[in-house]
Amino acid sequence: MSDDRAVTDDASPEETTAEGLLSVADLDAGYGDLQILSAVDLAVGAGEYVTIVGPNGAGKSTVMKAVFGLATYMDGAIAFDGEDISGLAPEEVIHRGVSYVPQNENVFAGLSVRENLEMGAYILDSVPEDRLESVFERFPILDERQSQRAGTLSGGQRQMLAMGRALMLDPELLLLDEPSAGLAPDLVDEMFDRIDAINDAGTAILMVEQNAMEALERCDRGYVLVQGQNRFTDTGEALLGDEEVRREFLGG
Incomplete structure (x- = not known):
């Protein structure tokens, strides 16, 4: 992969996708007084399929819960369809067009x-x-x-x-937290096929997934989180082809 890959410490969500449906910038979030995320940036375009991968404890699910109002919002900005939803309760986020x-x-x-x-x-x-x-x-x-x-x-x-x-x-945006978790191996591909079909029908997807190889093969763009911070952002294909990403997060 070329040296101009997007490392999201330097890239804003607006730069990442032309038609931002969800835009997360400099997000700090956690649970109570415990901060998990630090200055996280993320974006999902209209109809886009985006996945978040990374090691256990990286804060992947916390990003999703912060967007949906289930984690403690501390700082930064979360916008959906051009409107600020930072710190809104889940029942308010649902009314905006987000399901979880x-x-x-x-x-x-x-x-x-x-x-x-x-x-x-x-x-x-x-x-x-x-x-x-x-x-x-x-x-x-x-x-x-x-x-x-x-x-x-x-x-x-x-x-x-x-x-x-x-x-x-x-919903305009569907948030999926580990949809393949606990499934028998022969059902995993079927589940991902169904998610593909939902996205193909026009629903934007933001997914957290431990099955990183499969997720990155199917998504438009991926984010790699490490210790609550952005590490890499690029197309799924580019991340799969990056030697450092494969060595550190995909098992070589």
Whole structure:
């Protein structure tokens, strides 16, 4: 890779993508008084697929939670669709057009599949049937198991349900935290294929993923975080081809 790769300590989100949907600049965030992120920059363009990778404890999920209002905002700027959302509560961020799928406890185990999906539309006056049908078309297994309790689904099916519920509001940006975590190896590619299809349909994706090789192969752009700070930013292809990135973060 050439020497002009983007190292985001020097690059602003505005420089990273021409049509910024999400723009994060100089973000400090953490939990309570514990600071995890320091001057993090990140951007997601309209319809773009962006992934965050890095070692355990790098602050990857904290970036996502800070955007969604689940981490403690300390300093910097978070803008979505040109409006400042720094420090807003999750219920306010949802109304702006952002949906979030956490890694753990991402379904209501005691509710049916259909009830889970209906919960995804809780901010609306009524459940839009066309959105339900769209989710069922995207995830046919959920249609087949509408009345089944979510807690009895397989890991892959629960992840599909969590994503389907997040899509009930037809978000402009979908935040995915470790979507392949805990899945059997033969289901990982299928899950990534489904994420590709969501993005191909026009929804921007910001994803945190430990399966860095697979994520970078599929995304438009990637960020490598280390100890709560930006280390590298570039296209997924360029990061995969960078010897230092491969040696330090991708296993050689």
